Amino acid sequence: MDLHALRQFVVVARLEHLSRAAEELRVAQPSLSRTITRLEAELGTPLFDRAGRLRLNDAGKVFLRHVERSLGELDAGRRAVAAVTVGQLGSVRLASETFLTLTGPLGTFKRAHPAVEVELHQLAAAEMARALRAQEVDLCVASQPVPPEGLEAAQLLDEPVWVVTPLDHPLAGRGSVHVEELAHEPFVCTREGHWQRRLLDRLFALGGLGSPRVVCEGDEPSATAILVAAGLGIGLIPDMARRSATRAPVAWIAVDGPDCRRTLTLLWGADSRLSGAARLLRSALTEWDWTSGPV
DSSP, X not given: OOHHHHHHHHHHHHHOOHHHXXXXXXXXXXXXXXXXXXXXXXXXXXXXXOXXXXXXXXXXXXXXXXXXXXXXXXXXXXXXXXXXXXXXXXXXXXXXXXSGGGHXXXXXXXXXXXXXXXXXXXXXHHHHHHHHHTTSOSEEEESSOOOOTTEEEEEEEEEEEEEEEOTTSTTTTOSEEOXXXXXXXXXXXXXXXXXXXXXXXXHHXXXXXXXXXXXXXXXXXXXXXXXXXXXXXXXXXXXXXXXXXXXXXXXXXXXXXXTOEEEEEXXXXXXXXXXXXXXXXXXXXXXXXXXXXXX
């Protein structure tokens, strides 16, 4: 079975669109179509449903899981050989929704292990399980639940999440607030899929409040407090950010109830053979004191 064809199959399966896959792979679409057809002939079954939009069928989903694991093992083997050849610990690939949370432990790790190359990948939580099973990354740090199938996990931190408001906001002098009191407030938040947005949506759903009024959304959570301080709305910020030396001038208000929290979790593949560098970083992250010091 041709390795090049397998890598092309993974891209087509991920995108479920031949022309976009051909563009990403920089190959002609008819050539890519023939590659997939030959692969299906070799397996003796279609891998996609072609009625209307291209869709990965059940056989394709099963095959994809095995191909991703196989390609991941091959890449891991190449990295292991490279590490042995140069006599170093090698590299480690770490994914996270945001990197601001990791600056402290990563800085300490690099000072202790300067020869280890750390590759950082920004991933949505929804992509983490697939990337770990495919061994595209070694470790992931998530701020929201990730499907546990085939994964190992270690909790790094469980912390409250605060409502932040401009200093002149009517709620600014309060020590705590009920979610119901926020029903009509304008929110500055991250886009759908990010943990802060999912938390906000969940709090409103639990309170029977419908959808929150989001007036500003983006991909950079560190901008939330700055935009709140500018008066654009209110937002949700984790407790860790209160220790930042560069925090914006906003009022911090506790949310009544047990559900307004963030759980930071380290994940890795249950069946993966972590490199020496990955094991070192895993230990550094699990042993880091996440409750003290600036971030």
